[in-house]
Structures are given as structure tokens and as C-alpha cells.
Amino acid sequence: MAIAQSKSLQAYNSFGVQASAAFFTSIANRNDLEEALSYAQQENLPIQVLGSGSNVLLIRDFPGLVVHIGNQGVEWLESASAEFERVRVAAGENWHNFVSTCLNKNLYGLENLALIPGTVGAAPIQNIGAYGAEIANYFVELTAYDREENRWLSMDKSQCEFAYRDSVFKSGGRGRYIVIDVTLELSKQWEPNLSYQALTERLKDTEPNPQTVFETVCSIRREKLPDPAELGNAGSFFKNPTISQEKYAALSEQLPGLPNFDIEEEGLTKIPAAWLLDKLGWKGRSRGRAKVHNNHALVLVNPGEASGEDILLLAQEMSSSVLEKFGIALEPEVQIL
Numbered sequence: 001m002a003i004a005q006s007k008s009l010q011a012y013n014s015f016g017v018q019a020s021a022a023f024f025t026s027i028a029n030r031n032d033l034e035e036a037l038s039y040a041q042q043e044n045l046p047i048q049v050l051g052s053g054s055n056v057l058l059i060r061d062f063p064g065l066v067v068h069i070g071n072q073g074v075e076w077l078e079s080a081s082a083e084f085e086r087v088r089v090a091a092g093e094n095w096h097n098f099v100s101t102c103l104n105k106n107l108y109g110l111e112n113l114a115l116i117p118g119t120v121g122a123a124p125i126q127n128i129g130a131y132g133a134e135i136a137n138y139f140v141e142l143t144a145y146d147r148e149e150n151r152w153l154s155m156d157k158s159q160c161e162f163a164y165r166d167s168v169f170k171s172g173g174r175g176r177y178i179v180i181d182v183t184l185e186l187s188k189q190w191e192p193n194l195s196y197q198a199l200t201e202r203l204k205d206t207e208p209n210p211q212t213v214f215e216t217v218c219s220i221r222r223e224k225l226p227d228p229a230e231l232g233n234a235g236s237f238f239k240n241p242t243i244s245q246e247k248y249a250a251l252s253e254q255l256p257g258l259p260n261f262d263i264e265e266e267g268l269t270k271i272p273a274a275w276l277l278d279k280l281g282w283k284g285r286s287r288g289r290a291k292v293h294n295n296h297a298l299v300l301v302n303p304g305e306a307s308g309e310d311i312l313l314l315a316q317e318m319s320s321s322v323l324e325k326f327g328i329a330l331e332p333e334v335q336i337l
């Protein structure tokens with residue numbers, strides 16, 4: 001396991017901002033990870049784990065050891081039920097390639113989650129979701145290194161405490177666990193999940209199949225969301241806020257046509273942060289070297305030379321305006337490091 005010094009992280013974050021790591025290593029297996037952890041312990045270095053850096057904003061240089069998760073491999077496993085198959089996949093695999101692999105094997109469920117940037121290991125951290133599905137729906141277990149108890153352990157769905165763009169890895173267990181592989185259970189029988197309005201509309205006059213859903217999700221995403229390879233970004237910068245039904249009723253008077261989505265918690269509803277930001281004119285606006293995407297008000301972009309600080313300042317200005325005008329505090333979805 002090689003350890004580099006003063007390593008630029010520009011290629012390791014999808015915003016493409018400049019920041020460096022005092023020490024950096026890429027791990028290919030469990031053994032590499034154990035070695036990296038003992039090195040950090042010996043040298044008394046803090047650790048930051050990175051997958052492909054597609055949901056982080058780096059606002060300063062990191063004084064410790066950045067551990068890039070680069071292990072690869074997909075293992076097909078039997079399931080207790082003949083209708084399903086399990087798959088154990090290495091944390092360093094690319095999420096979208098993995099979604100394609102499953103579809104090519106006629107295993108279904110993940111097609112609504114096509115084209116989400118990032119690695120498999122990062123997917124459970126924020127419980128990735130899109131177009132009416134989230135990884136929690138297919139999750140069985142994962143293997144992680146527990147840095148508190150210094151051992152490998154297997155964590156099932158309830159231990160991961162999945163919620164909307166959240167899990168134990170983002171909340172209480174932040175920094176404690178390092179995910180090395182993830183096991184999902186996929187169906188051999190396709191059950192369409194076309195609940196999300198944008199999908200229903202596109203597919204309404206067709207006889208959808210898993211491939212067309214996959215392709216439609218990809219094309220909707222390509223229209224609205226910039227490709228990080230072409231324009232630095234980390235997808236939605238903020239979470240969609242959850243508010244009370246009363247607050248929603250009051251806001252709707254102020255903002256006719258404000259959309260909302262039903263959620264499980266009684267008396268609460270979710271509203272799109274993008275819609276609020278769009279109302280306030282944020283789409284396409286620039287602040288210094290940082291910018292809001294032309295096609296989506298929830299996506300901040302780096303047109304070229306922006307720093308993490310530039311992007312953070314823009315985000316703060318956006319959330320302040322929403323708080324001031326609508327009394328809603330937006331919470332970042334992206335992890336600020």
C-alpha cells in the first residue's frame with residue numbers, strides 16, 4: 001500500500017475544486033485498509049474516507065490521511081427465495097456501471113437509480129434515491145470496519161438507520177464505520193415503479209420495460225443535471241425540506257402552485273427546495289466564481305475556477321434567502337469537509 005504526500009484532491013471530488021491531502025492512499029482490499037488505519041494511528045493522523053467524491057464539498061486542505069476506497073468486484077449469491085438473487089458488491093465499484101450490470105443479468109429494481117454519480121460504498125451513506133426508489137428498498141447488509149471497536153462487522157438494514165438521504169453513517173456513526181462491501185437483493189421479476197411524476201409523464205403512452213425505464217431515467221437526468229465530467233457539481237446541494245401540513249397550507253397561499261410530496265410521518269409533508277429557490281430567481285445566477293445551474297435551482301456548479309469556499313458562500317446566500325422569505329431552513333445534502 002503506497003502513501004502519497006501533499007496530494008491534490010481535484011480529481012477526487014466532482015465539484016473539481018482544489019484542495020490537498022497531507023497524506024493519501026487508495027485501498028484495493030481489506031488488508032490495505034487495515035494497513036492504512038494502522039499507519040494513521042502510528043502517525044496520529046485524522047482520516048477522511050473518499051469514494052469518488054460526488055457528494056462532498058472540500059472547503060480546505062485536509063491535514064491527515066485521505067483513504068480512497070478503490071476495491072472492485074461483484075459476487076452473485078443465492079437468495080432464500082427463488083424470486084430473488086443477492087449480490088455482494090465492492091464499495092469501490094462505480095454505482096451506475098453496477099446498475100447496468102444488474103439489468104444485463106435480468107435482475108431488477110435499480111433501474112430508477114441509474115446514472116447517480118458515485119461509488120457503491122457511498123450509496124448507503126446517504127441512502128441514495130431518485131425517481132421513487134432508494135437503495136434502502138434493496139438493501140440486505142454491508143461489511144464495514146468499526147474504528148471504535150477495531151474490528152470488521154456486518155450491519156443489517158435496521159443497524160444502518162436509513163432515512164431520507166440519511167443513515168447512521170451520516171449521523172451518529174459519522175467517521176466510525178468504513179464500508180468495504182454492500183449486499184443487495186434484487187428481483188428476477190420486474191415490477192415497474194413509475195410513481196414519480198416525471199417518469200409517469202414520459203412513459204404514459206408506452207408499454208414500459210426495465211430497459212426503457214433505465215433509458216428514460218438516464219435521459220431525464222441528462223436534461224436536468226449537469227455531467228460532473230463536463231461541469232463540476234454534486235447533484236442536489238440541499239435536501240428537500242419537511243414541513244408541517246399547517247405550514248404548507250400557509251405557504252401555499254403565499255406561493256400558489258407550491259408542489260408537495262406525501263411522506264410517511266403524519267402531519268408532515270415534503271416540498272421541493274428547487275421550486276422555492278427557483279421562485280427566488282436563483283436558477284442560472286452567479287456569485288463570484290460559483291454558479292447555480294441553468295436547468296436546476298438545487299444544483300450548484302463550478303464553471304472552472306471556483307474554490308470550495310466560493311461554492312459554500314453561494315450556498316449560504318441561497319439558504320439565507322429561503323429562510324428570510326419563507327421561514328424554512330434548508331439543510332445541505334452534500335457533506336462539507
Ligand code: EPU
Pocket residue numbers: 129130131132196198224225234235236237238239240259272273274275276278283295296297298333
Ligand atoms: N423545480 C423547479 N425549478 C427547478 C428545478 C425543479 O421549480 O429549477 C421543481 C420541479 O418542477 C418539480 C420539483 O421542483 O416540481 C422537484 O424537482 P425534481 O423532480 O428535479 O426533483 P428534486 O426534488 O429537485 C430530487 C432529488 C434528486 C433526484 C430527483 C429525482 C433531493 C434533494 N434531490 O430532486 O437527487 O434525482 O428528486 O428523484 O431529494 C441528489 O440527491 O443529488 C439528487 C440529484
